[in-house]
Amino acid sequence: MNLPAEQTGDFIPWEDADAKPIIRFQGVTKKFGDFTAIDNLSLDIYEREFFALLGPSGCGKTTLMRMLAGFETPTSGEIMLDGQNIAPVPPNKRPVNMMFQSYALFPHLTLADNIAFGLKRSDMPKSEIAGRVDEMLSLVQLSKFGSRKPHQISGGQRQRVALARALAKSPKLLLLDEPLAALDKKLREETQFELMDIQEKLGTTFVIVTHDQEEAMTVASRVAVMDHGQLVQVATPEQIYEFPNSRYVADFIGDVNLIEGAAKSVTKDAAVISWAEGLPDINAAAPEGLAKGDNCCFAIRPEKVSISAEKPTDAANALPGKVLDIGYLGNMSTYHVELGNGQIIKAQVANQRRLSRRAYTWDDQVWVSFTATAGLVLSA
Amino acid sequence: MFNPRRLFLILVPYSWLFFLFLVPFGIVLKISLSDAALSIPPYTPQFDPEGGWAAIRELFSGFDLENFIWLSEDNLYWKAYLSSVWIALVSVLLTLLVGYPIAYAMARSSEEWRPTLLMLVILPFWTSFLIRVYAWIGILGSNGYLNQLLLWSGVIDEPLVILNTNWAVYIGIVYTYLPFMVLPIYATLEKLDGDLLEAAEDLGCSRFQAFWLVTVPLSRPGIIAGCFLVFIPVVGEFVIPSLLGGSKTLMIGKILWDEFFSNRDWPVASAVAVVLLLILIIPIILFQRQQQRAQEAEQ
Amino acid sequence: MSRRFSWFNATSLTLGFVFLYLPILILVAYSFNQSKLVTVWAGFSTKWYGELFQNQAFMDAAIVTLKVAVVSSTIATILGTMAAYVLVRLGRFKGRTLFSGMIYAPLVVPDVIVGLSLLLLFISLGMGRGVTTIVLAHATFSMCYVSVVVSSRLVSFDQSLEEAALDLGCTPWDAFRSVTLPIIAPAVISGWLLAFTLSLDDLVIASFVSGPSATTLPMKIFSQVRLGLSPEINALSTIMIAIVTVGVVSSSLLNKRATVRRLRQEQDALKQS
Numbered sequence: 001m002n003l004p005a006e007q008t009g010d011f012i013p014w015e016d017a018d019a020k021p022i023i024r025f026q027g028v029t030k031k032f033g034d035f036t037a038i039d040n041l042s043l044d045i046y047e048r049e050f051f052a053l054l055g056p057s058g059c060g061k062t063t064l065m066r067m068l069a070g071f072e073t074p075t076s077g078e079i080m081l082d083g084q085n086i087a088p089v090p091p092n093k094r095p096v097n098m099m100f101q102s103y104a105l106f107p108h109l110t111l112a113d114n115i116a117f118g119l120k121r122s123d124m125p126k127s128e129i130a131g132r133v134d135e136m137l138s139l140v141q142l143s144k145f146g147s148r149k150p151h152q153i154s155g156g157q158r159q160r161v162a163l164a165r166a167l168a169k170s171p172k173l174l175l176l177d178e179p180l181a182a183l184d185k186k187l188r189e190e191t192q193f194e195l196m197d198i199q200e201k202l203g204t205t206f207v208i209v210t211h212d213q214e215e216a217m218t219v220a221s222r223v224a225v226m227d228h229g230q231l232v233q234v235a236t237p238e239q240i241y242e243f244p245n246s247r248y249v250a251d252f253i254g255d256v257n258l259i260e261g262a263a264k265s266v267t268k269d270a271a272v273i274s275w276a277e278g279l280p281d282i283n284a285a286a287p288e289g290l291a292k293g294d295n296c297c298f299a300i301r302p303e304k305v306s307i308s309a310e311k312p313t314d315a316a317n318a319l320p321g322k323v324l325d326i327g328y329l330g331n332m333s334t335y336h337v338e339l340g341n342g343q344i345i346k347a348q349v350a351n352q353r354r355l356s357r358r359a360y361t362w363d364d365q366v367w368v369s370f371t372a373t374a375g376l377v378l379s380a
Numbered sequence: 381m382f383n384p385r386r387l388f389l390i391l392v393p394y395s396w397l398f399f400l401f402l403v404p405f406g407i408v409l410k411i412s413l414s415d416a417a418l419s420i421p422p423y424t425p426q427f428d429p430e431g432g433w434a435a436i437r438e439l440f441s442g443f444d445l446e447n448f449i450w451l452s453e454d455n456l457y458w459k460a461y462l463s464s465v466w467i468a469l470v471s472v473l474l475t476l477l478v479g480y481p482i483a484y485a486m487a488r489s490s491e492e493w494r495p496t497l498l499m500l501v502i503l504p505f506w507t508s509f510l511i512r513v514y515a516w517i518g519i520l521g522s523n524g525y526l527n528q529l530l531l532w533s534g535v536i537d538e539p540l541v542i543l544n545t546n547w548a549v550y551i552g553i554v555y556t557y558l559p560f561m562v563l564p565i566y567a568t569l570e571k572l573d574g575d576l577l578e579a580a581e582d583l584g585c586s587r588f589q590a591f592w593l594v595t596v597p598l599s600r601p602g603i604i605a606g607c608f609l610v611f612i613p614v615v616g617e618f619v620i621p622s623l624l625g626g627s628k629t630l631m632i633g634k635i636l637w638d639e640f641f642s643n644r645d646w647p648v649a650s651a652v653a654v655v656l657l658l659i660l661i662i663p664i665i666l667f668q669r670q671q672q673r674a675q676e677a678e679q
Numbered sequence: 680m681s682r683r684f685s686w687f688n689a690t691s692l693t694l695g696f697v698f699l700y701l702p703i704l705i706l707v708a709y710s711f712n713q714s715k716l717v718t719v720w721a722g723f724s725t726k727w728y729g730e731l732f733q734n735q736a737f738m739d740a741a742i743v744t745l746k747v748a749v750v751s752s753t754i755a756t757i758l759g760t761m762a763a764y765v766l767v768r769l770g771r772f773k774g775r776t777l778f779s780g781m782i783y784a785p786l787v788v789p790d791v792i793v794g795l796s797l798l799l800l801f802i803s804l805g806m807g808r809g810v811t812t813i814v815l816a817h818a819t820f821s822m823c824y825v826s827v828v829v830s831s832r833l834v835s836f837d838q839s840l841e842e843a844a845l846d847l848g849c850t851p852w853d854a855f856r857s858v859t860l861p862i863i864a865p866a867v868i869s870g871w872l873l874a875f876t877l878s879l880d881d882l883v884i885a886s887f888v889s890g891p892s893a894t895t896l897p898m899k900i901f902s903q904v905r906l907g908l909s910p911e912i913n914a915l916s917t918i919m920i921a922i923v924t925v926g927v928v929s930s931s932l933l934n935k936r937a938t939v940r941r942l943r944q945e946q947d948a949l950k951q952s
Contacts, residue, residue, distance in 0.1 A: 098582045
């Protein structure tokens with residue numbers, strides 16, 4: 001598998017001040033009656049990006065996408081595509097195509113006719129349409145199925161036809177609305193990589209809407225986490241995971257331990273957080289803007305927490321507790337450790353040996369430990 | 381496996397329909413092959429159950445196709461069949477033209493309105509057919525409400541002759557059979573996935589193109605069902621032509637009625653019925669097959 | 680699909696409903712006309728209603744019609760429900776194709792043919808024609824409509840409910856009575872109402888199979904209407920329309936209220952959990 005481009009360090013247009021975005025939302029607000037679906041949102045998306053809009057249902061991500069497709073118009077603000085305001089352009093005149101969550105394949109047309117549907121309404125000469133359809137069918141590995149109807153193929157194949165149909169007109173921008181939601185887990189994971197391959201091959205800008213954080217993390221070059229019509233954080237998957245900018249993002253993406261406390265002392269790069277009486281304070285890296293006495297939240301991922309029977313001597317943080325629950329996940333086990341004040345810390349331990357006896361079991365007294373930089377102090 | 385409960389369940393409705401639906405058809409067929417006679421009942425040969433085999437043989441030897449030959453030789457019947465089919469075809473077209481926009485609008489109205497609209501379309505169907513046809517006599521007559529309105533508004537100087545023409549028959553049919561067209565079309569349109577129309581627009585269709593290329597083809601099962609549901613009963617329609625039609629309106633249902641009640645020619649009436657059924661059997665079978673296919677497609 | 684209700688949609692709905700309802704409204708309005716000339720308005724009066732109730736022939740016909748409708752629709756409902764059960768639940772048996780054919784055929788065969796064939800049957804059996812023959816005829820074609828209505832409900836009905844009842848110790852009849860019947864009851868009731876209306880409405884078949892002793896209301900109306908407009912018929916029509924409208928509207932309101940109540944209960948249940 002090729003590494004996504006941004007991991008090789010080439011593709012970071014959002015850090016380049018001269019790069020022109022292909023899409024620019026400027027102060028966009030969308031209201032449905034009294035309900036504000038999108039609240040004064042600004043966002044740039046660059047060419048060749050695989051951009052994910054991630055959030056729970058009702059967060060406004062679908063509305064954002066439908067505004068790009070032209071099915072909704074902003075109440076205020078501007079959406080620019082290639083520097084042009086696209087508000088007055090109807091959906092059928094936009095160089096944007098959409099892959100629908102339901103796939104929306106025309107049941108009365110064959111797969112080939114479905115793919116040709118958009119081409120017949122473009123200025124492509126008739127003689128070239130058949131060739132383009134074949135090309136698209138082979139892109140999604142369905143060359144043999146062109147004459148079938150949508151109900152004669154499997155769900156995964158339908159998903160690929162929908163993709164081929166949306167890509168056939170070579171849109172500047174492809175919108176994918178929960179494209180994999182209808183597939184089962186295994187197929188979904190395979191298809192994620194297919195999507196990435198196709199995107200890389202064609203270089204089309206993809207915008208995907210999803211509520212599945214794993215999917216967003218896997219496929220996207222950047223992820224925008226949304227809540228209540230606003231962007232909470234827009235960053236690469238690594239940044240979102242390792243440096244969430246808020247409790248909301250930390251909690252929404254992956255598994256996390258959140259410990260509420262207050263800053264007892266703050267120096268330039270270290271903070272001491274007191275969080276429970278009678279238990280050791282937490283030593284962590286200080287974020288910008290944290291002042292002594294501030295309420296804050298210490299967030300740490302379970303896989304960054306170690307667990308041991310004896311108190312580790314070299315750890316920056318070590319907290320005593322009791323094993324409450326053990327979840328066996330195959331590749332790893334999750335230990336739920338209850339600390340003295342009732343706080344539960346989750347620690348993940350990789351199962352490196354087969355059928356090895358567990359070192360600890362229920363009700364054992366253990367120590368959980370982590371380094372000073374393993375966690376993150378969040379003020380919001 | 382013998383199961384008395386199962387047998388009982390099957391046998392009761394089965395034999396009811398057998399004796400009150402199938403056997404009567406056999407009798408119609410039999411009489412259509414007999415000759416008219418001035419007796420009671422007015423046809424020969426009669427079947428004498430006490431005569432045994434000989435009587436049956438005699439019965440069959442008395443059968444002939446005379447009535448059917450008579451039907452084929454008399455222009456009246458030919459014309460009546462043709463004109464029934466023609467009137468039914470025109471009516472189907474008119475009902476479709478009136479009904480499709482209504483069904484389309486119903487399917488596009490908001491969800492909370494749909495049950496009410498549906499009830500409003502079905503409600504006339506529950507009121508007497510006869511009364512609904514009768515209502516048009518007052519409207520279409522030479523001094524009916526329509527002519528009164530048109531004369532008063534100065535659109536015309538002389539009353540239009542609509543009642544007792546084929547036009548009145550068409551109007552009456554469209555009026556009374558409209559729900560049969562609207563409901564199946566509405567049923568298919570209502571199920572139509574809105575995403576498909578958005579997809580069509582997304583792929584470059586104007587709204588009208590999307591309607592023509594997606595909505596219409598996908599509502600085809602409803603259109604076909606509606607057309608059959610109107611066509612089949614209209615061919616044999618009796619009440620509308622006899623109340624709204626004129627002396628020139630030829631419809632086979634009316635001919636059959638007159639043949640039976642006025643001429644008391646039972647064998648010819650039966651022959652008329654047999655031929656009518658033969659004409660209808662093709663659309664009936666087509667309709668059944670279409671329904672079956674629609675059902676399978678749904679599963 | 681519920682997007683973009685356009686002006687074209689609004690216009691076609693308006694025109695459609697004007698077309699459907701204006702003739703009926705005119706009919707109702709002119710039933711209160713004083714003049715004997717139905718199409719000339721001469722002031723408000725309810726005298727035709729009075730005359731209608733004085734007209735013994737109409738009253739007799741109405742009673743015959745109601746009797747026929749009640750009895751025939753009840754028979755049709757029982758037979759039709761049985762037929763639906765047979766078609767949906769009993770699987771294959773010898774002659775099933777013929778059976779389902781006989782169920783669907785009366786829905787499409789013209790009334791004139793059904794009427795003629797039944798009459799010829801009654802004559803060859805030597806049966807006296809009257810109320811009984813009309814009841815038999817109506818029950819026969821109505822049962823097919825009932826069976827279509829009931830079987831569509833039976834098809835969508837989860838068979839494991841019946842199996843659960845059997846598993847819990849019901850006899851098949853018990854299971855039918857205590858589980859199946861209550862669930863399909865709405866369909867059975869609407870089947871009965873449909874059969875009742877069809878019987879009230881039928882002119883052609885009744886004309887064939889009735890004798891001089893029994894005249895139904897449609898037959899009476901038809902013989903009057905053939906002679907032209909009559910203010911009494913307008914009054915009679917108005918009464919019939921009023922009954923049907925009240926019946927249909929109130930039943931659909933009850934239905935709607937039941938749906939709303941169920942939705943609310945479901946929401947409450949969700950809140951509690």
